[in-house]
Amino acid sequence: MGKHIRVALGVTLTLALLGMFGFFGGGAVNAASAQDTHTVTFNVKAAIQLNVPETTYDFGDVNPIDSPYQALSAVNPWVRCNTNWTLYVKGSGDFASGGYTVPLSRLGWRINGGGSYAEMTTSDAVVRTGTKTGGAGQTTSIDYQLTVNWEDDVADSYSATITYTAVTP
Numbered sequence: 001m002g003k004h005i006r007v008a009l010g011v012t013l014t015l016a017l018l019g020m021f022g023f024f025g026g027g028a029v030n031a032a033s034a035q036d037t038h039t040v041t042f043n044v045k046a047a048i049q050l051n052v053p054e055t056t057y058d059f060g061d062v063n064p065i066d067s068p069y070q071a072l073s074a075v076n077p078w079v080r081c082n083t084n085w086t087l088y089v090k091g092s093g094d095f096a097s098g099g100y101t102v103p104l105s106r107l108g109w110r111i112n113g114g115g116s117y118a119e120m121t122t123s124d125a126v127v128r129t130g131t132k133t134g135g136a137g138q139t140t141s142i143d144y145q146l147t148v149n150w151e152d153d154v155a156d157s158y159s160a161t162i163t164y165t166a167v168t169p
Helices: 002-020
Strands: 048-051 069-075 078-081 085-091 095-097 100-102 107-111 125-130 142-146 162-167
Touching: 048 162, 078 085, 107 125
Parallel strands: none
Antiparallel strands: 048 078, 069 142, 085 125, 085 162, 095 100, 107 142
């Protein structure tokens, strides 16, 4: 008889546990739930990248006889931006070589194949404006024109730094 009591007790306990976990009758006894929500936010800031792959442009040997000298696509600044942007250009100052100088304004620039050349100055000049570029970015090819003359260009090697700047509003 002890064996029957253990079997009956085991069956009763098993049935009680099954009932408690919802195996009979569609759900746990005293089931409850609660739900709540929250909002996830973020702010995408303006982001801009600028790369000028040409670190130097060299007109090579020049002279007043063959002036002016054109350099088509001399520099190709690349901009990637997630909003509206503006590309500027300016020079650091006159071309220099030791104690000699050549006016910065002798270097002209324009967007490749455009109209007349603008004189390079030490103030930011707008090269172009643009909108969101996407991941590929946008390249702007710039032509240069250098004018040398007889009056004030001493035979020597000259250089000046040209700076391109890309900004968002």
